[in-house]
Amino acid sequence: MKHGFIRVAAATPHIRLADCGYNAEQIIKFIEEAEEKEVKLLVFPELCVTGYTCGDLFFQEALLACAKKQVKKIADSTKDKELVAIVGFPFEYNGKIYNTAAVIQRGKILGLVPKMNIPNSGEFYEARQFVPGRKEVIKVNFLGDEVLFGSNILFECLDMPDFVLGVEICEDLWVPLSPGIFHCLAGATVLANLSASNELVGKAGYRRELVKSQSAKLICGYVYADAGEGESTSDLVFSGHNLIAENGTLLSETELFCGDITISEIDLGLIKSERRLKNTFVGHADGYIKVPFKFAEGNYELKTYSLIRKIKRHxxxxxxxxxxxxxxxxxFKIQAMGLKSRLAHIGSKCAVIGVSGGLDSTLALLVTSRAFDWLGLDKKGILAVTMPCFGTSDRTFENAKALIKNIGATLLNIPIRDAVLQHFKDIGHDADSLDVTYENSQARERTQVLMDLANKHNGIVIGTGDMSELVLGWATYNGDHMSMYGVNASIPKTLVRSLVKWVADTTDNKDMAKVLIDILDTPVSPELLPPTKDSEYQKTEELVGPYELHDFFMFYVLRYGFSPGKVYRLALEAFTKNHDAKNVIIGESKTVYSKEEILKWLQVFYRRFFAQQYKRSCLPDGPKVGTISVSPRGDLRMPSDAKAALWLEELNRLSE
Known part of the structure; x- marks a missing residue:
């Protein structure tokens, strides 16, 4: 698939113990279904050709011989199919029986991978019939064909070079040093696990976390297929709990006891990006054999089609x-602890903060209040300053005052209209010219007031700007761009909303909650221009675009370094459909965007992101709270004079 996505599946056929012919038919049905759904990797449970619970029947020559024939039949059924299928069966070699996975594609057995760790405790007694597999890869005879056999085999797709498959079997996942570790260090990006994990109270949750953890630790995709109905219930019950995970995230799973197939896409580009970022993820492929395969003969065209996996809007x-x-x-605790430590370090009992009645300053004030609580300081030492000017609305002004009152901070109301008008006279600016000078003069005047108050009261200025504004450069240089500690510096706008709502939902102060809800419902605005007849508010998102889109772009551009084309495709998956309509952030009424809108705002994102780096190159200190930060001392070491042409050219081609 295009953009590094590969569709994978785990299936649990309803089997009959020791009835290899019947089981092969069920497996083939799943293969045909998966091929129709354009699945490229299909994993079946451990020993699914015979059934896992055959016991001493595994010693029977008839069963071993029939299993091999049915594996060959299954392989033959894939001659005209692109997908890779992996089935489990007992394989005898040199008088010993191995619990084995057969990797099959286009009518051929690409390799046989044995189980390395044979459990022999509790309800498991596999060591009675099976021996541990071998790492070293050898060639064995399989019904007249020469086939590779051993654990150290990786299957490498020539059509999609980032798709490198490694295989482990059931217990191999549960041991401290799993084969999958070595597979991934040798280059595997996807691990397949053929399993027969019986169901116990609480085991499903443990299994789920184990699969997620393995995929996170090894930065890989993980496809786990579990045995289900048809296995012996003499002592055990199997639930067919199939799981697909990617880098710590569960993409898909089946309900217990449903005996079904689960399908999703693994993002190989995400895995490659994450490994590229982790310089501690290093290994080597010594002792490994790589088996090449292709989905199709000739030049294979990677397809772009709608994804099954859910792409979150937020x-x-x-x-x-x-x-x-x-x-x-x-x-909230990280923010408050960062500020608490800074105040304690400098011995200050005063924090100065500009409060506009908007989201960002609201969150910053709430965080400051918590820090003062932890320090045991009088909240009168929080100088909360309102500085109304040309565009300040009654709604935001009253909300700011109410918020300050509920927190118990000291309210300072310092109108700046006269000071800004005097400044216009000083620099010879026409007050009727509502240009960038008109707007930025207000922002810088407010910052001057805050800085001087901090000097006067031996305090520090608390920055209120969030990460979304910083990425877009939506801040006045040396105005609201500047502070002495920026508590919101690594928090995107969509998360700012969630944090303010969380405080509103959890506070015992009903008056405070009422104010916070109204702030959440207020359109985002810098309030630098006077109201007009058409609109009371100067709306930020009409100028730079919806923050929920920009936060989405920011996540995939900065977290994973995805190409513009891939970011655009993901945005289409997330925002042109209604599947995520319930996850609508308060204040964001629009839930669906057109392709043209998404492309337009993505172009704006790249232009502003590159052009405004100089503002991020000199950011004040502030705590990192998530996986992304734009601090020049941390996550983003970017030149201020880089060009966006390469990225914009790709987007321009998409619009043609």
């Missing part, structure tokens, strides 16, 4: 309410 905001609440609490 990647910084968890969908789950409990997780969101937990995330907000953690972030």
């Amino acid at each position: 990647p910084f905001v968890p969908d789950n309410d409990k997780e969101l609440s937990r995330r907000c609490e953690d972030i």
Whole structure:
């Protein structure tokens, strides 16, 4: 698939113990279904050709011989198919039986991978029938064909070079030093696990976390296929719990006991990007054999089609309410702890903050209040300053005052209209010219007031600007761009909303909650221009674009370094459909965007991101709270004079 996506699946056929012919038919049906759904990797459970719970029947020559024939039949069924299928069966070699995975594609067995760790405790007694596999790769005879056999095999796709497949079997995942570790260090980007994990109370959750953890630790995709109905229930029950994970994120899973197939796409580009960023992820491929294969003969055209996996509209905001609440609490504590430590270090009992009645200054004031609580300081030492001017609305002004009152901070109301008008006279600027000078003069006057108050009261100025504004350069240089500690500097606008709402939902102060909800419902605005007949507010998002789009762009551009084309495609998946309509942030009424709108604002994002780096190159200190930061001392070492032409050219081609 185009842009590094590969569609994968894990399937649990309903089997009959020791009935290899029947089981092969069920497996082939799943293969045909998966091929129709354009799946490129299909994983089946451990020993699915015979059934896992055959016990001492594995010693029977008839069963071993039939299993091999049915594996060959399954392979033959894939002659005209692109997908790679992996099935489990017992393979006898030199008088010993190996629990084995057969990797099949286009009518051929690409390799046989044995299970390395054989459990022999509790309900498992595999060591009675099977021996541990071997790492070293040798050639064996398989029904007249010469086939590679061993653990150290990687299967490398020539059509998609980033798709490198490694295989482990059930217990191999559960041991401290799994084969998958070595597979990934040798270059595997996707691991397939053929499993027969019986169901116990609480085991599904543990299994789920184990798969997620393995995919996170090894920065890989992980496809886990589990045995299900048809296995013996003499002592055990198998649930067919199939899982697909990617770099710590669960993409898809089946319900327990449903005996079904689960399908999703693994983003190989994401895996490659993450490994590229981690200079500690190093290894070597010594002792490994790489088996090449192709999805199709000749020049294979990677297809672009609608993704099955869900692309979140708001990647910084968890969908789950409990997780969101937990995330907000953690972030809020990080912000407050950073400020608490800074105040304690310099011995200051005063914090100066400009409060506009908007989202960012609201969050900054709330964080400052928490820091003062932790320090045991009198909140009268928080100098909360309102500085109304030409565009200040009654709504935001009253909300700012109410918020300050509820927190118990000291309110200073310092109108700056006369000071700005005097400044216009000093520099010879026409006050009727509502240009950038008109706007920025207000921002810089406010910063001057705050800085001088900090000097006067031996305090520090708390920065309020968020990461979305910094990425877009939506800040006045040496105006609101500047502070002495920026508590919101690594928090995107969509998350600012969630944090303010979290405080509103959790506070015991009903008056405070009421004010916060109204602030959340107020359009985002710099309030630098006077109101007009058509609109009371100067709306930021009409000028730079919707913040939910820009936060989406920012996540994939800065977190993973994706190409403009891929970012655009992901945005189309997320924002041109209604599948995520319930995850609409308060204040964001528009839930669907056209292709033209997305492309337009993505172009704006790249232009502003490159052009405004000089503002980020001299940012004040501020705490990093998530995986992305634009601090020049941390995550973003970017020249201020780089050109955006390469990225914009790709977007221009998309619009043709």
